[in-house]
Amino acid sequence: MTSDSGIHRRVTLATWPTPLEPAPRLARAIGLGADDLWVKRDDLIGLGGGGNKIRKLEWLCGAALADGATVLVTTGAPQSNHARLTAAAGARLGLDVVLVLAGTPGASASGNLALDGLFGATVVWAGDVDGEGLAATAERVAERLRREGGVPALIPFGGSSVLGARGYLACGQELLTQAPDVETVVVAAGSGGTMAGLVDALGPARVLGVHCGAVADPALTVSALACGLSGADHPPHELRLRLDQVGAGYGTLTEPVMSALTLAARTEGLVLDPVYTGRAMAGLIAAVADGDIVAGRRTVFLHTGGLPGLFGHPAALARAEAELSAEDAQGTAPR
Structure with missing residues (x-):
């Protein structure tokens, strides 16, 4: 099914809106109040395993x-x-x-x-x-x-093109109906279109992108896409971008990312991937630690999906399996 929107035509591939869920145990674990952190579940989009x-x-x-x-x-x-x-x-x-x-x-x-x-x-x-x-x-x-x-x-x-970024312009507008008081949306910055749409919908001050290493100049990439959406000026220097989670490169697993994967899983049963959402969560944790995100204000973590990528990442799989607590013959494994 398609619907007209100006000169463009959109095909419907999912049911909207995606849920916005609280994450109180994770919030407390990283230094926020129990009601401060919410997760926008774009990983639950049904088609093809979900994702942004x-x-x-x-x-x-x-x-x-x-x-x-x-x-x-x-x-x-x-x-x-x-x-x-x-x-x-x-x-x-x-x-x-x-x-x-x-x-x-x-x-x-x-x-x-x-x-x-x-x-x-x-x-x-x-x-x-x-x-x-x-x-x-x-x-x-x-x-x-x-x-x-x-x-x-x-x-x-x-x-990620101006046309593709319209999907996240719509997501930003959707999020405003669910959480009009949102202070910061934290999102993985990959090819740029997801962050660009959110920036155009919410303004650059409310969007914190965490660079994942997919493009050479994330600020310039996001700025160009965001400016193309509505003609509004979103210069690179106004964007909130963390560049500290890339590590040795796009496909590598860092200790902060592995810690973020483990913490999200053990506090909320939330599964992240080692390339995008894991880096975004590591960036969120770092932003709380350095005061860029503070308690008492609503923060939304945009879960962009990517679970199948976890099963194609040997290093992440090996680390996750190493976390297993094996029960010994006497059944004395720690609880």
Whole structure:
């Protein structure tokens, strides 16, 4: 089902709004009041295992269908949440999907890669390339599909374009109806579109992005997307961005992130992933510790999903399994 919005066309892929839930035990554990911390559950969006990319794909797939597309082509890392959800959206809409992924076959096929196959996507491995090389490979794939009679639609990296960011402009407006007194929304800053939409809806002072290492200049990326949404000026220097959680790089697991994963799980039963939401939670914890977020004011953590990525991250899995308390033969394991 599609609906008109100005000159754009949006396809409905989920049921809105997503829940806003309290997290009192986690709040107290990190130094906030019990009623200060809430979680916006965009991980509970049903399609394809859930996650923030669905909001973007409603707009991007709507445009693709309006243009007569028969196949979606997008790019990402091997464990890309965006690639997984593009594959799921294609399955829902009856479109073929080609995923152009960095790297080579032979690494772990668990996590998002397993779901890519389950949804029927075709994977093209681009080798060891940077973002420009990945985009160039996707263009060549699209050209080949045209020669073969297909009508490809190129979906941007992470779903992050001005059109895709409209999904999080809507999310910001949705959040204001659920928590009009929200002081800070904490969100992973990956390809930029999620944070950009929130900034345009809520203003830069109320959005704290935690850089995950997916783009070279997150402030410039988010600023350009946010400014393109409504024409409002959101210069890079006005954005609230933490750059301290990337560690050695995008795919690496740091101690603060592992601690954040464990704490969220043990206080609220909340499962985060090691690349995006784990970094965002580590950034939230650091922001409380250094006084950027304070008790007595409502903070919302935007859970953008990504659970399958946990099962494709060997280091995170090994650390999580090492946390198990094994019961000995006498049944004297600690409680």
